[in-house]
Amino acid sequence: MKIEWDSRAVEDLRDIVDYIDERNPVAALKTYQLIAGSVSQLATHPFIGRVGRVARTREMIVNGTPYLVAYCLGDNTVTVIAVLHAARRWPDEF
Template identity: 45%
Template sequence: MKTLLIAEPAGRDLEAIVDYIARENPAAAENVYRQIARTAAKLPEFPALGRPGRFSGTREMNVAGSPYLIVYEVNVEAVTILAVFHTSRNLAAALRDRMEGS
């Protein structure tokens, strides 16, 4: 099984998502965090679960029951989560900015 890594920008994405939701509903924030974490936990064992991503070398996986998307890359040893985005965002622009900024 591969190692699961979370890139620093993806960690900030997750923190921002949870903080935003927690301002209005801490229980919902915890639920969203658990949904994202459960989805991410599947990726080391089943890295092909997601679809091919919008950028070469990436894959994308919807978080079931939520409007969030995990963007990740797979190599021989690890699955690295690159971003966690709300699907209402302009994903192509957000991913382009993220990928060009790295």
């Protein structure tokens, strides 16, 4: 499957990496690599994540981080719609 990133998810990832980078550039790079690596697995394993809290979504825990990736499945596409800290309040909709 093809992976697409919604603009919100791109902004989420950028904000996460920028925030961590201010304190620890090495950790920021590692966090980016862990998130990007997890998302890349969705191309071949789109059901790796659990059913999402928001209708018609799925959620994947990014191992080694406190982050979750929310995504939607299309016919031949996985769309990443958000990257959120697990402690944040989850939105009612995307």
